Ligand code: HEM
């Protein structure tokens with residue numbers, strides 16, 4: 651498996667642990683103020699990054715390596731901006747964080763676009779490297 655996939659999975663696991671612990675804290679405290687943070691750290695962090703890492707592992711040598719790392723950087727920085735800043739917005743109502751959150755959201759969307767380009771580039775790169783039944 652390529653190093654970029656390990657990087658995706660390891661960061662996804664960190665977000666997954668943070669998201670689950672936050673879910674437990676919400677459940678125990680019965681304070682669901684941070685529910686959107688919990689939902690998006692889990693869905694953008696654990697789920698989305700694991701899907702991307704899984705794709706690059708399946709693509710193997712056919713993946714575009716630089717695009718994969720650009721995807722990794724954009725998606726991670728996006729989550730690291732949006733998660734904590736959304737928490738600040740929800741808890742403190744501090745609207746000054748909104749422009750920085752918007753920057754994080756643009757990075758997340760751009761990361762997804764880069765992922766889409768990487769998928770298309772992989773599809774156009776030669777025959778299947780492994781002898782799977784999905785060569786067509
Ligand atoms: C130990 C693991 C987890 C715990 C203790 C936990 C706990 C919670 C709690 C207490 C809520 C609030 C429910 C409410 O306000 O009605 C919630 C909502 C939510 N959780 Fe989790 N959660 C866990 C894992 C996950 C994971 C892994 C995901 C996604 C992959 C996830 C996605 C969501 C979503 C999307 C919501 C919002 C649901 C809605 O809109 O009503 N959770 N969770």
Ligand code: HEM
Nearest residue numbers: 685686687688689690693694697698732754755756758759
């Ligand atoms: C840039 C990316 C994203 C932005 C800006 C965004 C924004 C939002 C907003 C504004 C809400 C409404 C929150 C509320 O009513 O309190 C929401 C809810 C939700 N989003 Fe997202 N979202 C993004 C990505 C995603 C992704 C990738 C998933 C799933 C894979 C997802 C799943 C959900 C779910 C399940 C809810 C309902 C739970 C909740 O209220 O937190 N979102 N999102």
